[in-house]
Amino acid sequence: MPMVTGRNERWRLLAAHAFLWALIALTVFPLLAIISISLRPGNFATGSLIPEQISFEHWKLALGMSYQAADGSLVQPPFPVLRWLWNSVKIAAISAFLIVAISTTAAYAFARLKFRFKSGILNSMLLLQMFPAVLGLVAIYAIFETIGSYVPAIGIETHTGLVLAYLGGVATHIWTIRGYYDTIPVEIEECAKVDGATHWQAFRYVLLPMAVPILVVVFVLAFVGGIIEYPIASVLLRQEHNLTLAVGSQYYLYQQKYLWGDFAAAAVLSGLPITLVFLAAQRWIVSGLTAGGVKG
Amino acid sequence: MAPKRKGHWLKWPVAAATAVACLWLVFNIYATGQAVWAVGALVLFAVGFFVYFANVAFPYRYLFPGLAGMAIFVLFPMLFTMQIGFTNYSSANLLTQERAAAYLLEQMAPGEGEPYAFTLHAEGTGYRIIVAPKQDEEPDAAKAAELQKQTFVTPPLALISPRPPGVIVMLPLAEGSFQPNDPLPLAEVLKRRKVLSELQLKLPDGKVLSYAGVREFGVLEPVWKRNDDGSLTLLKTGQVAKPNPQSGFFEFEGGEKIQPGYKVGIGWGNYARMVNDPEFRGPFFTIFLWTVGFAGLTVLFTLIVGCTLAVLLNWEALPGRTVYRTLLFLPYAVPGFISILVFKGLFNQNFGEINAILDALFGIRPAWFADPFLAKTMILIVNTWLGYPYIMVLCTGLIKAIPSDLYEASAIAGAGPLTNFFRITAPLIIKPLTPLLISSFAFNFNNFVLIWLLTGGRPDFLNTRVPAGTTDILVSYTYRIAFQDSGQNFGLAAAISTVIFFLVALLSMANLRLAKVQADPAK
Numbered sequence: 001m002p003m004v005t006g007r008n009e010r011w012r013l014l015a016a017h018a019f020l021w022a023l024i025a026l027t028v029f030p031l032l033a034i035i036s037i038s039l040r041p042g043n044f045a046t047g048s049l050i051p052e053q054i055s056f057e058h059w060k061l062a063l064g065m066s067y068q069a070a071d072g073s074l075v076q077p078p079f080p081v082l083r084w085l086w087n088s089v090k091i092a093a094i095s096a097f098l099i100v101a102i103s104t105t106a107a108y109a110f111a112r113l114k115f116r117f118k119s120g121i122l123n124s125m126l127l128l129q130m131f132p133a134v135l136g137l138v139a140i141y142a143i144f145e146t147i148g149s150y151v152p153a154i155g156i157e158t159h160t161g162l163v164l165a166y167l168g169g170v171a172t173h174i175w176t177i178r179g180y181y182d183t184i185p186v187e188i189e190e191c192a193k194v195d196g197a198t199h200w201q202a203f204r205y206v207l208l209p210m211a212v213p214i215l216v217v218v219f220v221l222a223f224v225g226g227i228i229e230y231p232i233a234s235v236l237l238r239q240e241h242n243l244t245l246a247v248g249s250q251y252y253l254y255q256q257k258y259l260w261g262d263f264a265a266a267a268v269l270s271g272l273p274i275t276l277v278f279l280a281a282q283r284w285i286v287s288g289l290t291a292g293g294v295k296g
Numbered sequence: 297m298a299p300k301r302k303g304h305w306l307k308w309p310v311a312a313a314t315a316v317a318c319l320w321l322v323f324n325i326y327a328t329g330q331a332v333w334a335v336g337a338l339v340l341f342a343v344g345f346f347v348y349f350a351n352v353a354f355p356y357r358y359l360f361p362g363l364a365g366m367a368i369f370v371l372f373p374m375l376f377t378m379q380i381g382f383t384n385y386s387s388a389n390l391l392t393q394e395r396a397a398a399y400l401l402e403q404m405a406p407g408e409g410e411p412y413a414f415t416l417h418a419e420g421t422g423y424r425i426i427v428a429p430k431q432d433e434e435p436d437a438a439k440a441a442e443l444q445k446q447t448f449v450t451p452p453l454a455l456i457s458p459r460p461p462g463v464i465v466m467l468p469l470a471e472g473s474f475q476p477n478d479p480l481p482l483a484e485v486l487k488r489r490k491v492l493s494e495l496q497l498k499l500p501d502g503k504v505l506s507y508a509g510v511r512e513f514g515v516l517e518p519v520w521k522r523n524d525d526g527s528l529t530l531l532k533t534g535q536v537a538k539p540n541p542q543s544g545f546f547e548f549e550g551g552e553k554i555q556p557g558y559k560v561g562i563g564w565g566n567y568a569r570m571v572n573d574p575e576f577r578g579p580f581f582t583i584f585l586w587t588v589g590f591a592g593l594t595v596l597f598t599l600i601v602g603c604t605l606a607v608l609l610n611w612e613a614l615p616g617r618t619v620y621r622t623l624l625f626l627p628y629a630v631p632g633f634i635s636i637l638v639f640k641g642l643f644n645q646n647f648g649e650i651n652a653i654l655d656a657l658f659g660i661r662p663a664w665f666a667d668p669f670l671a672k673t674m675i676l677i678v679n680t681w682l683g684y685p686y687i688m689v690l691c692t693g694l695i696k697a698i699p700s701d702l703y704e705a706s707a708i709a710g711a712g713p714l715t716n717f718f719r720i721t722a723p724l725i726i727k728p729l730t731p732l733l734i735s736s737f738a739f740n741f742n743n744f745v746l747i748w749l750l751t752g753g754r755p756d757f758l759n760t761r762v763p764a765g766t767t768d769i770l771v772s773y774t775y776r777i778a779f780q781d782s783g784q785n786f787g788l789a790a791a792i793s794t795v796i797f798f799l800v801a802l803l804s805m806a807n808l809r810l811a812k813v814q815a816d817p818a819k
Contacts, residue, residue, distance in 0.1 A: 031638075132744065
C-alpha cells in the first residue's frame with residue numbers, strides 16, 4: 001500500500017465516488033426498472049418508473065394463477081413459467097452433475113496418468129470447444145432424430161436428449177479441473193498407493209476430497225451454462241410445456257403479442273434465484289473464471 | 297493388493313447383457329438400412345468395451361465418457377456439417393436419391409381401367425364397402441355368377457376423417473361371412489364423401505382403387521415406372537426422366553425438374569456461390585465486416601469500462617469497495633437471456649422506458665429497432681453492459697498481483713494516477729490479458745444469443761435474395777439460412793459454418809501459441 005499520497009486526494013476520492021455511483025445507476029437501472037414494471041398494472045402503460053399504483057396481476061399470472069381483470073373477464077396465464085423454470089433447473093442440474101462426474105475422471109487421467117496422444121488430445125479439445133454449437137445445429141438435429149427413431153427416450157423433444165447433448169461441452173471444464181489437480185502434490189496419492197490403494201481408490205478417496213472447491217466451481221458454471229443455453233434447446237424442444245426458460249421467455253415479446261408486464265414478472269421470478277445462486281458462489285466462480293471460461 | 301469388493305461376480309453377466317443390448321441396437325439400425333450409422337454405433341460400443349476390459353487401455357477408462365461425449369456431440373456434428381457443406385442439402389433436396397425415387401414410384405393416379413361400382417353398408421357402429429365391376433345393364437344369371445366372383449368387401453371401417461394412411465385390403469364377398477344388408481342411401485354416402493376420398497382399397501389381384509365419384513371407385517395406377525438404368529418413365533406420356541447428379545433432381549429431356557429433389561454432392565458449389573454470386577457476396581461481406589466490428593468494439597468497450605473500474609476498485613483509499621464491486625458485478629450474475637430480453641423491452645420504440653425517459657428529457661424517440669445505425673449502437677450498449685464485469689474481474693485479479701512497491705516508488709517520484717496507469721499498470725497487465733481478450737473476441741464473434749434475442753438480425757437489407765439483416769453477425773445469418781429462410785438451405789449454411797470454424801480455429805491457435813509463449817518464461 002502506497003504510504004505517500006498526493007495533495008488532491010480528497011477531490012479524487014469524491015470524483016471516484018461520483019463516477020462509480022453514476023455507473024452503478026446505469027448498471028442497476030434495467031434491473032430496478034424490470035421490478036417496477038412487474039408491479040405496474042397493464043401491459044402497455046408507460047407510467048412513471050416508480051409505480052403509483054401497485055398491482056400483482058403479472059405476478060399472479062407468472063405464478064400460474066388467473067386473475068379477474070377490471071372489466072370482469074378472467075385472465076389466464078399466457079405461459080407455464082414455473083414449468084419452464086422447473087424444466088431448466090432439472091436439465092441444468094442433471095447435466096451439471098454428469099459433467100462434473102465425467103470431467104473429474106477425465107481430468108484425473110490428463111493430470112496423473114501417462115498415455116499416448118495426451119497433449120494432442122488436450123489441445124484438440126480446446127480447438128473443438130471453439131466450434132459453436134449453433135453452427136452444428138443441423139447435424140445435431142439429424143443425430144437426435146436418428147437416435148430417437150431407435151431409442152425414443154433420448155430423441156427429439158426429450159429432456160434426456162438435451163442433457164446428452166450438453167455432455168459434449170466438457171472440454172473447458174476438463175482443463176479447469178486439470179489445472180487444479182496440478183496444484184495438488186502428487187506425493188499424497190503415491191503414499192496411498194504405497195499403502196496398497198488402487199488407482200481408482202487413490203483418485204476416489206485421496207484426490208477427490210481435496211478437489212471439492214473446484215468441483216463446486218465447475219458445477220455452478222455448468223449449471224448456469226445449462227440454464228442459459230439457447231441454440232440447442234431451441235432446436236431439440238418445440239412443444240410449449242417442454243421448453244426451457246431460455247427458449248420460452250422470448251415468446252412474451254412478440255411484435256403481435258407484446259406482454260411486457262407479464263414478461264417482467266416472469267423474468268424477475270425466474271431470474272432472481274439464478275442470480276442469487278451466482279452471487280452466492282461468486283467467490284469461487286471468480287477464481288474459476290480467471291482459468292479461462294467465458295459466460296454468455 | 298486390492299481388496300475384493302462385493303458384486304465382483306456380477307461383472308461378467310452385466311457386461312454380457314450390455315454387450316447383447318448394444319449388438320441388438322446395432323442390428324436394428326442396420327436392419328433399417330442405415331449401414332453408416334450402424335457401423336458408427338458398433339465402433340463406439342466396441343471402443344467402449346475394449347477400453348473397459350483391456351488392460352492396455354487403462355488410462356482411457358477415465359477418459360472414455362468425456363471423449364465419447366465430445367466425439368458424438370461436438371466432433372461428429374462438426375465433421376457432418378463440413379460434409380453437408382459440399383452438398384445441396386436443403387428443404388427442396390431433403391431425401392436420398394433412393395427415397396426420392398421410391399416416393400415418385402409410390403405415386404398413384406386414377407388410370408384408364410374399368411371403374412367399379414360401390415355400395416356402402418352399415419354394420420354395427422362401422423361401415424363396409426362392397427365393390428363390383430360396373431355394369432351398364434341388368435346382368436343375366438350367368439353374368440351375375442361371374443360378377444359375384446369379382447365382388448369384394450372391406451373389413452368394418454370407422455370412416456372418421458382424417459384416416460391414418462395405409463391401404464385397406466378387400467376380400468371376395470363370397471368367402472367372407474358378411475351378409476350384405478341394404479346399401480345406405482345416396483345422402484349418407486354424400487355425407488361421408490370426404491373420408492371416402494381418403495381411402496385406398498386393394499383388391500386380391502393387386503389393383504388399388506380410390507374414390508372416383510358418388511357411385512364408383514376407379515382403378516389407381518402408378519404414375520411412374522422404373523427403368524433398368526435408374527431413370528423413371530412417366531407412364532401417361534412415355535416421357536423419360538433421368539437423374540441429374542449435378543442438380544439432384546429427376547429431369548426430363550428439356551431440363552424440367554421433378555419434385556422432390558434429392559441430396560447430391562456439389563463439390564465446392566456452395567463456396568463458389570459465396571465468392572462469385574454478387575447478390576450473395578454483397579451482404580456476406582457487409583455482415584462479415586459488422587461481425588468483426590461488433591466483436592472488436594465489444595472487446596474495446598468492455599476493456600475500457602472493466603479496466604477503469606478494476607483500477608478504481610483497487611484503490612485502497614476508497615471506502616465501500618465491496619459494495620461497489622457486488623453492485624457492479626450484477627450484470628454478470630443475471631442470466632444472459634433474461635437481461636437481453638429486458639433490454640429488448642426497455643428499448644422498445646413505443647412502450648419502452650428508455651424512450652420514455654429520452655422523450656421527457658430531450659423530446660426524442662429514437663427508432664432503436666428500425667434504424668440500422670441505432671440498432672447497432674443499441675447492440676453495443678447492451679453487450680458492453682453484459683460483458684464489462686467479466687473484464688473487471690479479470691483485471692482485478694491481475695492488478696492485485698502487481699507488487700505495490702512499484703506504486704510506492706512512483707509516488708515518491710511525484711507521478712499522478714494517469715502516469716501510474718499508463719507506465720506501470722497497463723504494461724504489466726496487457727500481456728497476460730491478451731489471450732483472454734482474444735477468447736473474448738472469439739466468443740463475441742459467435743455471440744448468437746445476443747443478436748438473436750435482441751434484434752433477430754433485423755432491420756433487413758431490402759435488396760437481397762437470401763434474407764440478411766444489417767445487424768446479423770455470421771452465425772445468426774447462418775442460422776437464418778438454415779432454419780428461417782424459406783429455402784432452408786442447409787448446404788449453404790454448413791459451408792458458411794465451416795468458414796467460420798476455420799476463422800475461429802485460426803484465432804484460437806494463435807491464442808494458444810501466445811499463451812504458451814507467456815507461460816514458458818514463467819516456469
